[in-house]
Amino acid sequence: MAKITYITSDAKVHEIEVQNGLTVMEGAVQNDVPGIDADCGGGMACATCHVYVKEDWFNKLPKKEDGEEDMLDMAFEPKPNSRLSCQIIVSDDLDGLEVNIPSKQA
Amino acid sequence: MNKTDALIIGAGPTGLFTAHQLNLIGLSCEVVDNLDKIGGQCIELYPDKPIYDIPAVPECTGEQLTNNLINQLKPFDIKFHLNQRVEEVKRDNENWIVKTNSGTIFLTPNVIIAGGVGSFEPRKFSPKECEKFENKSLFYSVKDKKIFEGKTVAIFGGGDSALDWAVELSKKSKVNLIHRRDEFRGAEATVSKMHALVKEGKINLFTKYQMTSVKGNGQLESIDIKNDEDEIKNIKTDYALGFFGLIMQLGPIANWGLNIDKKTIEVDTEKFETNQKGIYAVGDICNYPGKLKLILSGFHEGALAARACFKLARPNEKYRFEFTTTSTNLLKRLGKKE
Numbered sequence: 001m002a003k004i005t006y007i008t009s010d011a012k013v014h015e016i017e018v019q020n021g022l023t024v025m026e027g028a029v030q031n032d033v034p035g036i037d038a039d040c041g042g043g044m045a046c047a048t049c050h051v052y053v054k055e056d057w058f059n060k061l062p063k064k065e066d067g068e069e070d071m072l073d074m075a076f077e078p079k080p081n082s083r084l085s086c087q088i089i090v091s092d093d094l095d096g097l098e099v100n101i102p103s104k105q106a
Numbered sequence: 107m108n109k110t111d112a113l114i115i116g117a118g119p120t121g122l123f124t125a126h127q128l129n130l131i132g133l134s135c136e137v138v139d140n141l142d143k144i145g146g147q148c149i150e151l152y153p154d155k156p157i158y159d160i161p162a163v164p165e166c167t168g169e170q171l172t173n174n175l176i177n178q179l180k181p182f183d184i185k186f187h188l189n190q191r192v193e194e195v196k197r198d199n200e201n202w203i204v205k206t207n208s209g210t211i212f213l214t215p216n217v218i219i220a221g222g223v224g225s226f227e228p229r230k231f232s233p234k235e236c237e238k239f240e241n242k243s244l245f246y247s248v249k250d251k252k253i254f255e256g257k258t259v260a261i262f263g264g265g266d267s268a269l270d271w272a273v274e275l276s277k278k279s280k281v282n283l284i285h286r287r288d289e290f291r292g293a294e295a296t297v298s299k300m301h302a303l304v305k306e307g308k309i310n311l312f313t314k315y316q317m318t319s320v321k322g323n324g325q326l327e328s329i330d331i332k333n334d335e336d337e338i339k340n341i342k343t344d345y346a347l348g349f350f351g352l353i354m355q356l357g358p359i360a361n362w363g364l365n366i367d368k369k370t371i372e373v374d375t376e377k378f379e380t381n382q383k384g385i386y387a388v389g390d391i392c393n394y395p396g397k398l399k400l401i402l403s404g405f406h407e408g409a410l411a412a413r414a415c416f417k418l419a420r421p422n423e424k425y426r427f428e429f430t431t432t433s434t435n436l437l438k439r440l441g442k443k444e
Binding site: 043047048069073074077078106 | 147151223232264265286287289316353
């Protein structure tokens with residue numbers, strides 16, 4: 001289990017205990033955190049589960065796999081700290097992770 | 107007006123197999139899809155990605171699955187209406203009148219929504235003001251390249267569409283190519299060609315920049331682009347083109363009086379009918395307790411919805427369940443028996 005903090009664009013804070021093995025995207029969708037669409041269901045094919053990760057955490061996360069950066073080209077307002085939340089797998093190491101959800105996914 | 111026993115919205119795998127099931131039991135159908143090709147997400151999002159969980163098909167790509175489904179429809183005469191989006195579904199006594207954005211009209215007792223996550227639309231620029239210039243001096247596809255001759259064009263994106271158009275338009279226009287990072291995901295040959303044109307001074311390249319605002323009065327005059335260090339550049343331009351791929355939007359489906367929750371349509375699990383009689387939803391777009399968003403589930407849902415259509419399309423006949431291995435009727439429809 002890890003506590004993941006999702007901050008929506010209206011600055012609302014959603015603290016969710018997410019089971020290990022789920023993705024950060026699934027943690028949001030299963031707990032009704034708004035703003036993550038995940039249209040393709042986690043296939044790294046749509047860039048609608050886009051989140052911003054605070055710098056200290058960004059560098060701690062496992063690196064992006066091939067293809068994630070390509071998909072981020074299509075995300076709404078990508079930044080250097082952008083990630084696709086379907087590609088971040090929750091583990092104890094991620095306890096305390098904070099992600100910001102953009103105002104729109106497209 | 108096109109009269110048909112059932113209209114299928116969506117030509118993805120679920121829509122295609124549903125068409126097969128309808129024709130097999132002797133019903134006619136037509137299919138509408140907003141994409142310019144058959145196959146839905148399989149062909150648009152992952153044509154080359156292997157799929158491993160189609161029953162009895164150990165491995166196939168999205169494209170192979172689509173081609174196999176199209177082959178399976180060969181015995182039947184099914185009309186596809188591509189590049190069209192269904193805008194309106196209205197009741198007319200026992201029928202539904204369905205209108206597309208190209209003006210095609212259908213009259214049918216059965217509408218089967220196999221729309222996945224919605225219709226594919228181009229992803230747009232983030233500044234809201236861009237809407238004012240859309241289809242006048244700001245585009246997400248090129249219909250007539252002549253309008254750009256002798257003009258300045260700002261092209262955004264890092265994939266094949268952006269690169270192909272940057273290379274092509276650089277022949278007769280002043281091209282500024284803007285992309286959010288140094289790497290391009292387009293084909294290697296096109297990327298090299300673009301870099302060669304940048305060296306020759308035919309294309310101005312701005313990487314690590316994104317659009318922040320557009321300016322102009324009726325016609326686009328300039329755009330602001332900003333990099334990760336918050337430096338802003340103003341570029342004079344007559345046109346802007348954005349190539350950020352496609353996104354799925356539920357679109358007009360939301361206005362048809364259906365019970366929609368989290369972008370999916372509630373159905374029963376007997377007929378896959380919605381709260382509206384004669385409108386069904388199958389595949390990723392439908393929702394019921396235990397729903398799995400798998401292609402195989404879509405096939406099952408389509409098969410049952412097709413049987414439900416029979417009742418409304420042939421109110422005076424009784425549907426009889428038959429196997430393709432033994433039924434002369436079905437074998438005739440499949441062209442396997444005279």
